[in-house]
Amino acid sequence: MSDSTPAQVTAAVDAAAGAARAFGHPDAVPMRIEALRAVADALDAAADELVPIAMAESHLPEGRLRGELTRTTYQLRLFADYLAEGSWAEVTIDSADPDWVLGAKPDLRRLLVPVGPVAVYGASNFPFAFSAAGGDTASALAAGCPVVLKAHPGHPQLSRRTGEIVSAALVSAGAPEGTFSVVEGLEAGKQLITEPAIKAGAFTGSIPAGRALYDAAAARPEPIPFYGELGSLNPVFVTERAVKARGAEIASGFIGSYTLGVGQFCTKPGLLFLPEGHGLLDDIVTAAEQVEAAPMLNERVASGYAGRLGDVSAVAGVQVLVPGSTGDAPKPALAATDVPTLLANQDALLAECFGPFSLVVTYADEDQLLAAARAFEGNLTATIHGEDDDAAELAELVYALQSRAGRLLWNGWPTGVAVTWAMQHGGPYPATTASVHTSVGPTAIRRFLRPISYQNMPDAALPKVLRRQGTPDVVRRVDGVLQVP
Amino acid sequence: MSDSTPAQVTAAVDAAAGAARAFGHPDAVPMRIEALRAVADALDAAADELVPIAMAESHLPEGRLRGELTRTTYQLRLFADYLAEGSWAEVTIDSADPDWVLGAKPDLRRLLVPVGPVAVYGASNFPFAFSAAGGDTASALAAGCPVVLKAHPGHPQLSRRTGEIVSAALVSAGAPEGTFSVVEGLEAGKQLITEPAIKAGAFTGSIPAGRALYDAAAARPEPIPFYGELGSLNPVFVTERAVKARGAEIASGFIGSYTLGVGQFCTKPGLLFLPEGHGLLDDIVTAAEQVEAAPMLNERVASGYAGRLGDVSAVAGVQVLVPGSTGDAPKPALAATDVPTLLANQDALLAECFGPFSLVVTYADEDQLLAAARAFEGNLTATIHGEDDDAAELAELVYALQSRAGRLLWNGWPTGVAVTWAMQHGGPYPATTASVHTSVGPTAIRRFLRPISYQNMPDAALPKVLRRQGTPDVVRRVDGVLQVP
Numbered sequence: 001m002s003d004s005t006p007a008q009v010t011a012a013v014d015a016a017a018g019a020a021r022a023f024g025h026p027d028a029v030p031m032r033i034e035a036l037r038a039v040a041d042a043l044d045a046a047a048d049e050l051v052p053i054a055m056a057e058s059h060l061p062e063g064r065l066r067g068e069l070t071r072t073t074y075q076l077r078l079f080a081d082y083l084a085e086g087s088w089a090e091v092t093i094d095s096a097d098p099d100w101v102l103g104a105k106p107d108l109r110r111l112l113v114p115v116g117p118v119a120v121y122g123a124s125n126f127p128f129a130f131s132a133a134g135g136d137t138a139s140a141l142a143a144g145c146p147v148v149l150k151a152h153p154g155h156p157q158l159s160r161r162t163g164e165i166v167s168a169a170l171v172s173a174g175a176p177e178g179t180f181s182v183v184e185g186l187e188a189g190k191q192l193i194t195e196p197a198i199k200a201g202a203f204t205g206s207i208p209a210g211r212a213l214y215d216a217a218a219a220r221p222e223p224i225p226f227y228g229e230l231g232s233l234n235p236v237f238v239t240e241r242a243v244k245a246r247g248a249e250i251a252s253g254f255i256g257s258y259t260l261g262v263g264q265f266c267t268k269p270g271l272l273f274l275p276e277g278h279g280l281l282d283d284i285v286t287a288a289e290q291v292e293a294a295p296m297l298n299e300r301v302a303s304g305y306a307g308r309l310g311d312v313s314a315v316a317g318v319q320v321l322v323p324g325s326t327g328d329a330p331k332p333a334l335a336a337t338d339v340p341t342l343l344a345n346q347d348a349l350l351a352e353c354f355g356p357f358s359l360v361v362t363y364a365d366e367d368q369l370l371a372a373a374r375a376f377e378g379n380l381t382a383t384i385h386g387e388d389d390d391a392a393e394l395a396e397l398v399y400a401l402q403s404r405a406g407r408l409l410w411n412g413w414p415t416g417v418a419v420t421w422a423m424q425h426g427g428p429y430p431a432t433t434a435s436v437h438t439s440v441g442p443t444a445i446r447r448f449l450r451p452i453s454y455q456n457m458p459d460a461a462l463p464k465v466l467r468r469q470g471t472p473d474v475v476r477r478v479d480g481v482l483q484v485p
Numbered sequence: 486m487s488d489s490t491p492a493q494v495t496a497a498v499d500a501a502a503g504a505a506r507a508f509g510h511p512d513a514v515p516m517r518i519e520a521l522r523a524v525a526d527a528l529d530a531a532a533d534e535l536v537p538i539a540m541a542e543s544h545l546p547e548g549r550l551r552g553e554l555t556r557t558t559y560q561l562r563l564f565a566d567y568l569a570e571g572s573w574a575e576v577t578i579d580s581a582d583p584d585w586v587l588g589a590k591p592d593l594r595r596l597l598v599p600v601g602p603v604a605v606y607g608a609s610n611f612p613f614a615f616s617a618a619g620g621d622t623a624s625a626l627a628a629g630c631p632v633v634l635k636a637h638p639g640h641p642q643l644s645r646r647t648g649e650i651v652s653a654a655l656v657s658a659g660a661p662e663g664t665f666s667v668v669e670g671l672e673a674g675k676q677l678i679t680e681p682a683i684k685a686g687a688f689t690g691s692i693p694a695g696r697a698l699y700d701a702a703a704a705r706p707e708p709i710p711f712y713g714e715l716g717s718l719n720p721v722f723v724t725e726r727a728v729k730a731r732g733a734e735i736a737s738g739f740i741g742s743y744t745l746g747v748g749q750f751c752t753k754p755g756l757l758f759l760p761e762g763h764g765l766l767d768d769i770v771t772a773a774e775q776v777e778a779a780p781m782l783n784e785r786v787a788s789g790y791a792g793r794l795g796d797v798s799a800v801a802g803v804q805v806l807v808p809g810s811t812g813d814a815p816k817p818a819l820a821a822t823d824v825p826t827l828l829a830n831q832d833a834l835l836a837e838c839f840g841p842f843s844l845v846v847t848y849a850d851e852d853q854l855l856a857a858a859r860a861f862e863g864n865l866t867a868t869i870h871g872e873d874d875d876a877a878e879l880a881e882l883v884y885a886l887q888s889r890a891g892r893l894l895w896n897g898w899p900t901g902v903a904v905t906w907a908m909q910h911g912g913p914y915p916a917t918t919a920s921v922h923t924s925v926g927p928t929a930i931r932r933f934l935r936p937i938s939y940q941n942m943p944d945a946a947l948p949k950v951l952r953r954q955g956t957p958d959v960v961r962r963v964d965g966v967l968q969v970p
Contacts, residue, residue, distance in 0.1 A: 067587075074586065081965075087967055090928075092906050094906055094907040101559065102555065102559060102903065106894075106903060110907035110909055115921065218699075223699065223703070225919070378707075384946075388943065402598065406935075407939075409939075409940040410941045412591060418585075418593065421579055421593075421964070421965050423595070424936045424938035426936065429707040435935045436600065436710065436931070436932070436936075447921070450922075451909045451911065451922075453893070454893050454895070455892060455897055458873065459876075461876040461877070461880070461895065479906070482572055483969075
């Protein structure tokens with residue numbers, strides 16, 4: 001145990017606050033670009049040291065962790081590229097006009113500036129990509145916000161070592177000391193979100209923990225935004241035509257997706273809706289039984305999984321198809337039910353079961369399918385498997401799902417989140433606490449930026465990018481017209 | 486009295502929810518453009534009917550109200566123009582790439598969609614521009630969100646009549662019934678923010694009322710964003726050089742700004758910082774004494790003003806320069822103090838006094854000036870009056886102020902908020918509850934939009950703007966490159 005003391009948490013926050021001005025200055029963007037790339041390079045160079053630590057602490061396999069580290073450094077560099085491109089700052093210039101229709105118009109120059117120090121809470125299931133140097137940290141740093149990371153207790157040594165590498169790389173590129181630091185322990189995490197100098201929080205984890213932090217952030221004398229990704233069921237809906245055209249392929253895809261990473265992805269498909277008489281159960285059961293047992297992240301996750309599995313199995317009308325196993329390294333489990341049972345037992349069946357379990361739900365007709373779709377709360381993803389002829393006919397289902405999910409997939413599987421410009425990783429509550437944002441992709445930076453406008457300000461007091469003379473060549477909107485260099 | 490019953494509130498929300506799909510559809514943007522313009526035209530056409538109602542209820546003068554109505558319809562048309570321009574939707578397309586560095590990349594198509602029905606709380610001091618058809622309503626409707634307006638009790642008849650005109654104009658342009666409705670009463674307002682179908686709130690008013698609604702929005706089973714503009718002191722800092730160069734001009738500008746609209750603007754300059762020995766007091770006092778008495782908005786505002794004026798005057802070390810008067814139509818008041826007294830009495834002196842009062846604060850040196858600037862919480866605006874030679878020397882002050890305010894002015898006065906692209910009307914708490922957004926200007930729409938991403942979705946199930954074939958010519962980002970048609 002090495003929980004941070006209250007004084008250590010305060011010291012980390014004070015250091016972040018002290019670093020905020022220099023690190024977040026609009027003229028410091030070139031430094032931040034260099035810093036993000038330096039962090040990426042340093043992490044890549046440390047792969048042979050970090051991956052074994054991650055393997056020992058998370059029980060995830062080497063290949064997965066190396067891939068995750070590659071993704072992590074890719075996204076750091078993607079944010080660096082976005083900073084260089086410049087549109088993220090939303091530079092906007094309005095010329096003065098004494099004869100304007102609403103009266104004399106001043107010279108106004110607007111851009112986005114960092115909100116200030118950010119508390120990032122590492123996730124258990126992505127020791128690299130959603131932890132110390134993960135997407136929340138990368139986007140906050142890119143925005144110009146110092147970060148205090150609350151390490152996840154599932155990988156403390158990795159968090160510490162990653163933190164050292166991140167801190168050193170930042171400083172090597174000219175960032176102030178205190179731009180990044182790591183704190184540990186449950187109490188430290190609670191304290192962190194209440195520290196007055198912390199101006200936003202970012203979190204990936206369970207609904208109870210995320211909601212408690214969200215509530216604490218909202219209850220502060222100065223409430224702050226809290227970007228929590230809490231839980232998702234990621235339902236998959238299969239049409240009759242799709243079953244007929246490629247039922248076996250869907251069955252094997254489903255098994256692969258829900259058991260991937262021992263079912264410990266936030267995008268794991270937790271429910272598969274199939275039409276009555278689909279005839280795929282044998283395929284699905286056989287495939288599920290063939291998946292090997294594999295270790296879960298830690299004991300807490302394993303015991304949580306066992307508990308939820310028991311809750312679901314105990315519902316009258318739920319038939320256990322594959323019992324699987326529980327313990328540190330479970331074999332996948334599978335159950336089946338129908339829409340009326342699902343709708344009558346939403347508390348038990350429409351709650352996330354984090355681990356290698358999914359529920360097959362048969363629907364009698366389109367009305368049942370829509371009723372089920374409309375029963376869901378917010379989700380990260382929702383998926384439809386259909387044929388070309390279905391696409392235009394499914395408008396009701398598509399609308400029901402896009403009202404409830406951040407990403408809609410067609411004929412795919414939700415596990416695997418591409419770090420690209422058009423990705424949306426988010427969704428209505430409880431998928432996230434802030435559906436107007438994403439936590440993956442370049443626009444995740446927007447969570448940590450606030451607009452300011454300068455009125456009739458002389459060049460000498462302006463950030464370089466807003467000056468009248470010698471402004472860099474970036475994307476800007478001038479007198480309402482978007483200009484791309 | 487005509488408070489809405491709980492059933493009437495629920496009916497209004499249900500109607501809004503029923504309208505949300507058709508009104509918010511991405512393919513319905515042309516209809517929304519027409520609808521916003523129809524609302525603007527209808528309000529302009531009704532000016533001679535509406536302005537007298539507003540005069541009777543708000544006691545504001547005709548010229549001001551006609552100008553405010555012009556601003557209101559201007560911003561409705563500005564949002565229509567922004568919808569037509571298209572960049573607001575953030576259309577983003579990533580091509581599939583089986584050989585991508587992080588593994589096979591899917592076809593991803595992203596845009597912003599409306600969050601759903603919005604509760605808008607009208608303000609007392611802008612019966613047009615921040616009320617029924619004001620900026621919050623205009624931006625929510627532009628986003629595709631139906632609106633349920635909670636009318637301000639200071640102008641109920643105007644809210645009702647404006648609401649009728651807005652509703653009729655929306656329907657005439659093809660918007661569904663229920664896209665806009667009005668509810669009244671304190672209890673109705675409280676109920677509205679807890680209605681499950683309401684997905685965001687927008688508010689302009691006092692800190693206690695705004696905080697209560699913010700807390701209620703955050704405490705919902707599904708928390709929702711609440712965009713409240715609550716209070717602002719709008720400090721003005723004058724350098725020694727500026728006093729020497731144009732002290733008399735500053736004195737008269739100050740009086741004009743703080744007494745404008747009987748001091749009932751959210752951007753009223755509440756404190757004026759002058760260097761010791763400035764020699765301007767006589768000018769300021771004389772000018773303040775010459776301002777005529779004028780009616781306040783309503784009794785509640787008048788009695789609140791009298792109370793705050795008493796609190797400030799009672800502070801030891803505060804010298805009342807101009808006692809002014811209280812009552813329905815007060816004459817402006819003015820007091821003076823120094824920075825040490827200000828810092829020792831922050832609860833009384835760093836709180837908004839809504840009405841025709843301001844506080845002149847003398848500072849002994851730059852350290853006192855900075856200490857005062859750093860004592861402020863969040864503000865909508867902060868202003869510096871300086872000469873050219875000051876601009877580069879005031880970096881510390883500029884940073885202190887831009888950390889605490891949404892808009893920084895140079896040699897101007899904060900009253901008057903230009904509705905333009907580069908305007909920022911917002912700021913850290915308690916200026917607003919969401920400093921990452923603005924409530925004035927086209928980007929105010931961003932408060933009511935959430936991103937969704939479609940993965941490998943066929944054209945038939947996509948909004949037109951995201952299709953592969955026959956897409957409209959709008960601003961988009963394709964494979965990371967921003968394209969302006």
